[in-house]
Amino acid sequence: MSADPGAALFDALHFFAVEHFLSADECAFLRELMRAAPAADATVARGSTADYRVEETLRRTRRVNVGEEAERDFIARLDACRDAAAAHFGTTLTQTETPQFLVYRAGDFFVRHADRDRAGTNRRAVSVIVFLNTDFGGGALKFFGDEIAIAVTPVEGLLIGFRSDAMHEVEPVTSGERFTIVSWFA
Numbered sequence: 001m002s003a004d005p006g007a008a009l010f011d012a013l014h015f016f017a018v019e020h021f022l023s024a025d026e027c028a029f030l031r032e033l034m035r036a037a038p039a040a041d042a043t044v045a046r047g048s049t050a051d052y053r054v055e056e057t058l059r060r061t062r063r064v065n066v067g068e069e070a071e072r073d074f075i076a077r078l079d080a081c082r083d084a085a086a087a088h089f090g091t092t093l094t095q096t097e098t099p100q101f102l103v104y105r106a107g108d109f110f111v112r113h114a115d116r117d118r119a120g121t122n123r124r125a126v127s128v129i130v131f132l133n134t135d136f137g138g139g140a141l142k143f144f145g146d147e148i149a150i151a152v153t154p155v156e157g158l159l160i161g162f163r164s165d166a167m168h169e170v171e172p173v174t175s176g177e178r179f180t181i182v183s184w185f186a
Helices: 005-013 024-036 068-089
Strands: 016-018 039-041 044-046 048-053 062-064 100-104 109-113 126-131 141-144 149-152 159-163 168-170 173-175 178-185
Touching: 016 068, 024 100, 024 178, 068 126, 068 159, 068 178
Parallel strands: none
Antiparallel strands: 016 159, 039 062, 044 048, 062 100, 100 178, 109 168, 126 159, 126 178, 141 149, 141 168
């Protein structure tokens, strides 16, 4: 065990990362697509996965409808790395959940949470986030251990995967727009 508590948390989370999962041109294309597409307030599950609602005290961001073709193309990209994620985490992963294309504007956030619910109503095993830009203020992706927290620095085109029961949050964006795509493997 490392003497550095941040290193211990990184070891415990056992991140899966794919640098340049998307190229700079692909990230720019998706940001423009997301800016032009219709969006709605993102929801959170309340009690069961059948009960989703907008809860701005827990999560404030916009979920963008990029269209079936862009969504299907992105799922195919995720499917291509799912086996590598399964091997990394030592588990079987057979499904990719529909991705969420998210835009966080100034003041937007997502409070501390885990993506796998305690009741087990969703099958999420590995959460995946792809960063599409870095030119925003605030909006850190932060992970929590018993008495420590670490932030992941966004890198354009980076895919990061982590166990879905890991506690994490998105701190409030202070300037600009934070573009990400999230999904889950089960």
